[in-house]
Amino acid sequence: MSASLKVIFAGTPDFAASSLQGLINSQHEVVAVYTQPDRQSGRGKKIHMSPVKELALEHGIPVEQPLNFKSETDRKLLASFNADVMVVAAYGLLLPQSVLDTPRLGCINVHGSLLPRWRGAAPIQRAIQAGDTETGITIMQMEAGLDTGPMLSKATTPISADDTGATLHDKLAVKGADLLIETMDALAEDNLKAIPQDDTLATYAHKLTKQEAFIDWSMDATSIELTIRAFNSWPVAQTLIDGKVIRVWQGSVLAEDTNKAPGTIVKADKNGIQVSCGHHQLLLSELQLPGSRKMSVRDLLNAPKNQALLAVGAKFSDPQA
Structure with missing residues (x-):
């Protein structure tokens, strides 16, 4: 067993x-x-603890929630823990x-x-949106620049054709925890070599943002489908029809072109809602109407009012268009 570090x-x-569970x-x-301050959320604006705080309290670990580290008191408290290393994961x-x-x-x-x-705040979603075929976890030594520090270890994960932001998040959370412990063990034994990043390859x-969730139907169907997957489960791709916001949870590309204007419903039946795009078409299979849960198009079209709303010839739009 490798040496133990104070973390x-x-x-x-x-x-x-x-990652915290892996360390525990x-x-x-x-x-x-250390975690972000408790926030109000939900319709009742109740105060909620972060998942990290909940886990720490379950295990009797001291929790600190400074707004920042500008205060000398906060910096002295951090130093008082006399830690060997600080592990940071999506701290915010x-x-x-x-x-x-x-x-x-x-x-x-x-x-x-x-x-x-994919340095920055949303690497998992942006990888899917860009059509990347693989991603993974990098553990790096932190420096003042945003995700610019030298790399200590890496683990690769393929991005499958049906991965969403949610499913890939869960895969990487597990892989990140496993790689972290391997890295910590090597760090404890002074058995790591830091590799500088090539800044010329950085993205x-x-x-x-919620604003970019609205679908631009003039884009090609493949780009729209990638965005739908990337934004599932937040902020969820959206579109407008008859003044109603429809959330789009799932769709697939049809390599067929049409002379209909982008956003026009070409076909609507139990197999899905076929929509014209800037190039090719998109078959929508799971939607969410205002005030309702997400549903398959098959179930959605059982209601006559939804059949009328999503009828052939109706047109989806972007409020920014």
């Missing part, structure tokens, strides 16, 4: 919780957890150099891409 963990969502199950000691807070330098071995990051490709994974 501060910093992370917030489910992706990070998987390992021989390494998690002496403190940029760390100043003073924090990066605090642990004896610095800070390492669990990132959901094969760096230097940037911009944060997802």
Whole structure:
């Protein structure tokens, strides 16, 4: 068994919780957890803890939630844990150099891409949206630049034709936790070689926004299908018809062209809703109407009012068009 390290963990969502669980199950000691402040969410605006905080409290690990590290008090508290290393995974807070330098071995990051490709906030979704055939996890030594630090380890995962943002997230969360423990064990034995990133190969994974979720039907069907998969389960691809916002959860490309304007419903039956695009067509198979749950088109078209809404000749649109 390798030596044990004293670890501060910093992370917030489910992706990070998987890595925290891996550390808890390992021989390494998690002496403190840092996570984003509790937030209001849902219709009732109830205060919710992050998945990382919930897990830490379950295991009796001290939890800290500073807004930032500008306060000398917060920086002194961090130093007081006397950690060997700080592990960061989807924390959601940029760390100043003073924090990066605090642990004896610095800070390492669990990132959901094969760096230097897809630095930034949404690497999992942007990889799908770009049509990448593989992605993975990179664990890097953190520095002041955004995801620019030297790489300590990598693990590759194929992106399948039916992967969504949600399914790929879950695969990478598990792989990230496994790779983290391997890396931590090697770090404890001083058996790691940091490899600098090639900045000329870098791409940037911009944060997802609700505004970009609306489908531009003038795009080719393949690009739209990739975006639908990437944005499942957030922010979910959307389109307008008759003033109603329809959320699009699943679709497939039909390599057929039509003379209909982009966004026009060409066919609607139990097999799906066939829509004209800038190039080729898209067959929509799972939709969500306002105030309803997501449903297969087969079930959706059982209701006469939905048949009328989604009739042949009706046209989907982008509110920004």
